[in-house]
Amino acid sequence: MIDRNLQPVQWSEFMCELEDAKEHLANLIKEIEEDVTYDENNLRIDLGHVYAHLNRAWRRSMRALDRGDRDFASRFPDDLKPI
Template sequence: MINKKLQSVEWAAFMYELEDAREHLENLIKDLKENPDYGDPELRIDLGHVFAHLNRAWRRSGRDLNDTEWEWASKFPDDLTPVG
């Protein structure tokens, strides 16, 4: 785990990704509740965006991963199709 006092720049980048993921997740929840036309295409895009931030936070967390862990942690979920 990143040490906030010793690695302030890395800590800030890590926290940015988590805070951005939270913001996008909150927006997703709001859209799901308020938009009756919200559908699968929007969900895939929005969940992919949240996942991307969480994945970057995981990579920035400072934890040393072995090759097997890195390969697993870097994969996109099997049940979400990437967009674009």
Template sequence: MIDKQLQPVEWCSFMYELEDALEHLGNLIKDIEHDPDYSDEDLRIDLGHVYAHLNRAWRRSAKAVPDGDWDWASRFPDDLEPVG
């Protein structure tokens, strides 16, 4: 995990991505609840946007990563089990 005191720039980038994901997820929920014409295509686009922010946050959460491990550090966590 990024150390806020030792890596302030990386910390800010990490937090920006999480806060942006939260904002877009809130907007997505409002749109779904209030727009009767909200479509599957809209959902795919909006969820993709939220996912992109979460994925960038995940990548930025890693400390210095050796070149040989960058592919691993760039992937979204694969140990999260989907629900449903």
């Protein structure tokens, strides 16, 4: 896990990803509740967006961001077991 005191930049990036995920999830819930034409295609796109933020947050939480490892945030977490 990133240490907020030792790695303040990485901590900030981690928290930003979580805040973005929270914001997009709140917007998704509101849109689903209000838009009767909201369909599966929209859900796939919107959930994918939320997932991307959560995935980057997970990867950032597990190690300090190595700027040379551009691929780390796009890989599916291999240390999480599906439920």
